[in-house]
Amino acid sequence: MKIMAMRFSIYTLLVLSVYFISNCPVNLAHRNEDDPTIKTMEEFSGYPIHESHFLNSLSSLSVDAETLQKQIDELSSFSDSPAPSVTRILYSEKDVLSRRYIKNLMEASGLSVREDAIGNIFGRWTGSEPELAPVSTGSHTDAIPYSGKYDGVVGVLGAIEAINVLKRSSFKPKRSLDVIMFTSEEPTRFGIGCLGSRLLARSKELAQQLEKTVDGQNVSFFDAAKSAGYMNVEKLSTVFLVKGSYSAFVELHIEQGPILEEEATSIGIVTAIAAPASIKVDFEGTGGHAGAVLMPKRNDAGLAAAELALAVEKHVLESGSIDTVGTVGILELHPGAINSIPSKSHLEIDTRDIDEERRNSVIDKIYESALNISKRRGVKLSEYKIVNQDPPALSDELIIKAAESASQELKLTYKKMISRAYHDSLFMGRVSPMGMIFIPCYKGYSHKPEEFATIDHIADGVKVLALTLAKLSLS
Numbered sequence: 001m002k003i004m005a006m007r008f009s010i011y012t013l014l015v016l017s018v019y020f021i022s023n024c025p026v027n028l029a030h031r032n033e034d035d036p037t038i039k040t041m042e043e044f045s046g047y048p049i050h051e052s053h054f055l056n057s058l059s060s061l062s063v064d065a066e067t068l069q070k071q072i073d074e075l076s077s078f079s080d081s082p083a084p085s086v087t088r089i090l091y092s093e094k095d096v097l098s099r100r101y102i103k104n105l106m107e108a109s110g111l112s113v114r115e116d117a118i119g120n121i122f123g124r125w126t127g128s129e130p131e132l133a134p135v136s137t138g139s140h141t142d143a144i145p146y147s148g149k150y151d152g153v154v155g156v157l158g159a160i161e162a163i164n165v166l167k168r169s170s171f172k173p174k175r176s177l178d179v180i181m182f183t184s185e186e187p188t189r190f191g192i193g194c195l196g197s198r199l200l201a202r203s204k205e206l207a208q209q210l211e212k213t214v215d216g217q218n219v220s221f222f223d224a225a226k227s228a229g230y231m232n233v234e235k236l237s238t239v240f241l242v243k244g245s246y247s248a249f250v251e252l253h254i255e256q257g258p259i260l261e262e263e264a265t266s267i268g269i270v271t272a273i274a275a276p277a278s279i280k281v282d283f284e285g286t287g288g289h290a291g292a293v294l295m296p297k298r299n300d301a302g303l304a305a306a307e308l309a310l311a312v313e314k315h316v317l318e319s320g321s322i323d324t325v326g327t328v329g330i331l332e333l334h335p336g337a338i339n340s341i342p343s344k345s346h347l348e349i350d351t352r353d354i355d356e357e358r359r360n361s362v363i364d365k366i367y368e369s370a371l372n373i374s375k376r377r378g379v380k381l382s383e384y385k386i387v388n389q390d391p392p393a394l395s396d397e398l399i400i401k402a403a404e405s406a407s408q409e410l411k412l413t414y415k416k417m418i419s420r421a422y423h424d425s426l427f428m429g430r431v432s433p434m435g436m437i438f439i440p441c442y443k444g445y446s447h448k449p450e451e452f453a454t455i456d457h458i459a460d461g462v463k464v465l466a467l468t469l470a471k472l473s474l475s
Helices: 002-023 025-029 036-045 049-055 065-076 093-108 153-168 195-200 204-210 221-227 301-317 356-377 397-409 424-428 455-473
Strands: 086-088 112-115 121-125 135-140 143-147 177-182 248-254 267-273 275-284 325-334 344-353 380-389 414-419 434-439
Touching (some): 065 093, 065 455, 086 093, 093 121, 093 153, 093 177, 121 153, 135 153, 135 455, 153 177, 153 248, 195 204, 195 424, 248 424, 267 397, 267 424, 275 301, 301 356, 344 356, 397 434, 397 455
Parallel strands (some): 135 177, 135 248, 267 414
Antiparallel strands (some): 086 143, 112 121, 121 177, 267 434, 275 344, 275 380, 325 344
């Protein structure tokens, strides 16, 4: 009889716990989290009461859109070019000011702030179980010359606002939540994209390379960092994160493409990030007077560069895939006078694909073309350097599902899509499972002053990010 009574009481407790969880989430949620009754009910029912309350209280997700837009506008004022363009180069005075601005916002949101040796900034909201691997989010605030004010910025300011949204909703994270502002996502100053996240992902090759890296003004990376206040920059290994340091990383970003806007879709959930590669090429010819040297006698380094640029386009198109892209973003001629045959030329080539093997095949063909052009035109191929050749990254399925679920619960339209631009998420995927959330931007414009995202779309992205972070924090 005692055994039967015990079984009955456990069964009764289980039924009652499920009933209360299903019908009284608000009242239970306002009780003390350490209440033994709640803990017992959670244990027997298998339902996390506080998570249920929060995830069913979507009306409490309130984004302060007016303040967020004001912050985006204020941050854009830290620029070395006139509005509406933004120029914010790594370790410049404007970059230092923007870093200070971000740290102040993090502190105002109650986050504990730290910086590593190269200036990656971390703001942490400590969870109830701080021993667990945290969930992280963030992006960058550096900007290429004459770009816009939303690239990266939405993912930093939006992440801080996502934390504020959760706090206003009385949410209590189990896993700690980190907001990260990455150093130098753009390759503008030292020719290395995602510098901060690459080092977080333990790139020893990059750490060695930075010891001898200089910018266009022959300023070393170490001297530039010290000028911005990072006096321990030589200790690059202290930046490295152990794999598993985070349980998840999620980045909010403008799409930088036209698909979401054209399809009137609110949210893009990224399933994969295309594999990028960068190549530097130098040709050397003989040069000479533009009028005196006859055409058959010329060894024109400029025409060699032009021919290689067209070869890049040819090889990319011949891949047979719309996902293969190639760009000659830099083409420089020396001496750069209208009446002088170029004696030197320099190209920087960007090629990407979601298929690593197909992209590598394009790289091989570009090299073959460079050799053939050099031989045929009588110029020297003085450099052909693959600066980086990164593999693609797949988003984690659990993060994709969390973002999908958040979008559905918020009644926002969404689609799964590939990111053809690369982001810090590509390298954070080597530290932890990763995912990305896209929002539409005007005509897909980016890296130009016309870059724009509506505050309504940004607010939708912040809500999805907040709810996704909440789900991942409770996992």
